[in-house]
Amino acid sequence: GENVEQHPSTLSVQEGDSAVIKCTYSDSASNYFPWYKQELGKRPQLIIDIRSNVGEKKDQRIAVTLNKTAKHFSLHITETQPEDSAVYFCAASLYNQGGKLIFGQGTELSVKP
């Protein structure tokens, strides 16, 4: 089955700096790669996603890149703000088969003012 590895487990940046979180997946059939943000005690919420037919997607300060050959994808957050502090999870699935999401271990991002 699918296995997703996520690094780093913790990341601390200064406000205004960029943050990058990286994930690798094992199942080459996976075609959907979302990123979820989870604030303390809250539910995970989708912040951006990408499908396997696209190499890069951007939404304001957030971007995701996908390298299908290497089976890895990354989340980039620019101009970080204190409210970006949270745990971020990457995941992989077969979206067009209503597939389950397999999540990485999570990255705790801390943005210091």
Add this chain to the structure above:
Amino acid sequence: DSGVTQTPKHLITATGQRVTLRCSPRSGDLSVYWYQQSLDQGLQFLIQYYNGEERAKGNILERFSAQQFPDLHSELNLSSLELGDSALYFCASSVGGMVQGASTGELFFGEGSRLTVL
């Protein structure tokens, strides 16, 4: 508000007991997923149902079971509880299915049920 409703929000019980967690998916969603999140742990996939049928199974213990009812709500039953079962249990839903274009892939999570086993 994701549209996914989970009850109860909090539950405290003793070792050896049995509890039932309930989930109502978003209107129109046919797939329900259960995830377990222990302290400082990631989101571990337990089980998925689609339109009443079990679709996929993850690392779900034999002491745990689930079902999806005709009205599409789902229940996760946890029995012979141990201290290590203390966790936040999330339910998520999606359109799901094999119909092309019907699923965007996004899962919508409920607020979770926090289980504490003493």
